[in-house]
Amino acid sequence: MTLNPAEFRKAMGCFATGVTIITLDLDGEVHGMTANAFSSVSLDPLLVLVCVDHTTRTHAHMHEKKRFGINVLCEDQRAISEYYARPARTHEHAEAEAGARFDRTAHGTPRLHGALAYLECKLHSAELAGDHTVFIAEVEDVVVSDGDPLLFFRGKYRKVGEEVRK
Numbered sequence: 001m002t003l004n005p006a007e008f009r010k011a012m013g014c015f016a017t018g019v020t021i022i023t024l025d026l027d028g029e030v031h032g033m034t035a036n037a038f039s040s041v042s043l044d045p046l047l048v049l050v051c052v053d054h055t056t057r058t059h060a061h062m063h064e065k066k067r068f069g070i071n072v073l074c075e076d077q078r079a080i081s082e083y084y085a086r087p088a089r090t091h092e093h094a095e096a097e098a099g100a101r102f103d104r105t106a107h108g109t110p111r112l113h114g115a116l117a118y119l120e121c122k123l124h125s126a127e128l129a130g131d132h133t134v135f136i137a138e139v140e141d142v143v144v145s146d147g148d149p150l151l152f153f154r155g156k157y158r159k160v161g162e163e164v165r166k
């Protein structure tokens with residue numbers, strides 16, 4: 001059996017995830033990228049990982065800046081996910097096109113308004129893995145809000161359904 005990328009993607013699409021926006025400060029401008037290859041890694045120390053394609057601009061920015069935010073999207077933020085999944089040269093229309101507004105953390109990292117959770121991340125290590133890099137980061141601060149997440153499953157955006165009872 002020779003496995004091809006389409007079959008691999010189909011299988012991985014069965015693994016329902018949330019959706020995040022990675023945010024970085026670029027000399028006062030907000031840079032963002034949609035990412036769902038995100039996971040918790042360790043409790044001591046507090047580590048998370050995100051896998052980023054080598055061809056994205058975000059990949060270079062993360063190596064250079066070594067600090068970024070992870071914003072977990074709320075169910076009403078689909079337009080923001082779509083906006084930051086486009087390889088636009090600048091993100092100056094983020095508010096007008098997708099309703100994305102930001103403030104800054106004490107570290108100057110952009111934090112998305114209305115996100116379900118925010119994690120302030122400092123780069124710990126970066127591991128080359130095929131055409132992606134696994135960025136592992138120490139989480140220095142979090143902000144958690146009420147609400148329900150935007151989900152991504154089989155290539156489509158979804159909402160949380162009913163609780164599965166015993």
Ligand SMILES: Cc1cc2nc3c(=O)[nH]c(=O)nc-3n(C[C@H](O)[C@H](O)[C@H](O)COP(=O)(O)O)c2cc1C
Nearest residue numbers: 033034035036037051052053056057058085086087
């Ligand atoms: C739901 C969703 C999840 C995504 N997850 C990732 C991811 O985890 N890693 C990645 O490298 N790209 C991911 N992408 C693709 C990037 O968002 C896309 O390539 C983006 O245009 C890169 O922007 P940049 O070149 O400005 O950094 C995802 C796209 C979507 C729609």
